[in-house]
Amino acid sequence: MKALRRILFLLMCLASASAEATTIEMNVNGLVCAFCAQGIEKQLRKFPATSDVVVSLEQKLVAVALKDGQDIPDSELRRALTNAGYTVKSIERTQTPIADVRERLRQRKP
Amino acid sequence: MSRWFIALGGACALAGSMIVMAKPIAFAGGYTVMAEYGAGTMEEMQLFYAPRYDFSFGGGYLELNSDETTETRYVSYARLNYLVRRWNLDDAQANIYIWGGLGSATGNRFAGSVFSQNAGAQADYETRRVYASFKTDLQRSADFSHRIDTLQLGLAPYKHEYGGVATWFLVQAREYTGGIHRGAETALLVRLFKGGTWVEAGITNGGKLQAMAMFNF
Numbered sequence: 362m363k364a365l366r367r368i369l370f371l372l373m374c375l376a377s378a379s380a381e382a383t384t385i386e387m388n389v390n391g392l393v394c395a396f397c398a399q400g401i402e403k404q405l406r407k408f409p410a411t412s413d414v415v416v417s418l419e420q421k422l423v424a425v426a427l428k429d430g431q432d433i434p435d436s437e438l439r440r441a442l443t444n445a446g447y448t449v450k451s452i453e454r455t456q457t458p459i460a461d462v463r464e465r466l467r468q469r470k471p
Numbered sequence: 472m473s474r475w476f477i478a479l480g481g482a483c484a485l486a487g488s489m490i491v492m493a494k495p496i497a498f499a500g501g502y503t504v505m506a507e508y509g510a511g512t513m514e515e516m517q518l519f520y521a522p523r524y525d526f527s528f529g530g531g532y533l534e535l536n537s538d539e540t541t542e543t544r545y546v547s548y549a550r551l552n553y554l555v556r557r558w559n560l561d562d563a564q565a566n567i568y569i570w571g572g573l574g575s576a577t578g579n580r581f582a583g584s585v586f587s588q589n590a591g592a593q594a595d596y597e598t599r600r601v602y603a604s605f606k607t608d609l610q611r612s613a614d615f616s617h618r619i620d621t622l623q624l625g626l627a628p629y630k631h632e633y634g635g636v637a638t639w640f641l642v643q644a645r646e647y648t649g650g651i652h653r654g655a656e657t658a659l660l661v662r663l664f665k666g667g668t669w670v671e672a673g674i675t676n677g678g679k680l681q682a683m684a685m686f687n688f
Contacts, residue, residue, distance in 0.1 A: 389559075391558075391559025391563075393562070393598055394631075394637070395666060395667075396494070396498065396664075397498075397564070399498060399501075399666060399667055399687065400497065400498020400524065401498075403498065403501070404499065416633045444499055445524055446498065446499070446559075448559040
């Protein structure tokens with residue numbers, strides 16, 4: 362019985378962890394040059410919760426990979442992008458690993 | 472001085488990371504170093520730091536050699552740049568910048584060092600395929616006054632991506648006032664940039680080298 366409870370507890374923990382967002386994807390206006398991307402990347406890497414940043418000019422997308430169990434509030438993200446000089450259109454949290462986002466962007470390249 | 476600019480441009484070209492008109496503010500928390508060789512008439516170096524995305528400060532050095540006379544001017548200045556307005560559009564960005572500064576000038580048509588003032592503005596519009604900008608830059612003192620107006624129109628043969636090399640082909644038209652250069656000077660330029668490095672080089676209608684290098688970090 363105890364073993365069953367432990368297994369159930371572990372499964373619940375795993376389910377809870379997997380429901381956490383691993384990547385934040387933001388659509389950003391004004392992204393037209395490498396300098397824009399460089400400034401944005403610099404701002405977002407300042408967050409302790411950031412483990413990686415991917416920027417796509419083609420998709421107007423900025424993706425932030427989060428460290429395990431950590432998050433960055435939307436308000437902080439909007440402030441960072443505004444302070445970098447850009448306009449955030451939307452923010453979406455996904456469980457897609459950043460490597461998959463990178464691969465998706467690579468395949469969509471013209 | 473001229474040799475320094477040529478060497479810098481050459482080194483950048485060799486590094487494979489050549490140069491859009493330089494923006495006076497790159498990004499918040501960033502430094503901008505810029506050097507331009509303007510066809511033997513104008514040479515300029517600048518260093519700016521931007522504590523915010525809409526404001527930067529720093530200084531520069533400008534050397535002018537008149538091609539109408541033997542007049543030369545050397546101006547060292549401190550300057551503030553301000554982004555008045557930015558439009559972040561779906562596939563484009565447009566900006567209006569202004570700046571002002573104070574400095575010290577020497578030259579061979581007046582004695583000693585004189586107090587000088589600097590003011591200017593820039594408007595630009597950029598997509599990933601089209602670029603247009605106009606810049607006007609005034610330097611004046613009790614002994615001289617000149618303005619350099621620069622128009623750039625550019626086309627990119629492909630849409631570059633972050634991390635890759637961006638290539639632009641540009642036409643530049645420049646006019647000097649104050650007896651520096653008679654008539655408009657035009658130039659055809661190639662601009663390459665990657666990451667925080669951009670370099671542009673080309674040739675003027677007078678057959679002279681026009682080059683610029685800029686580093687953002």
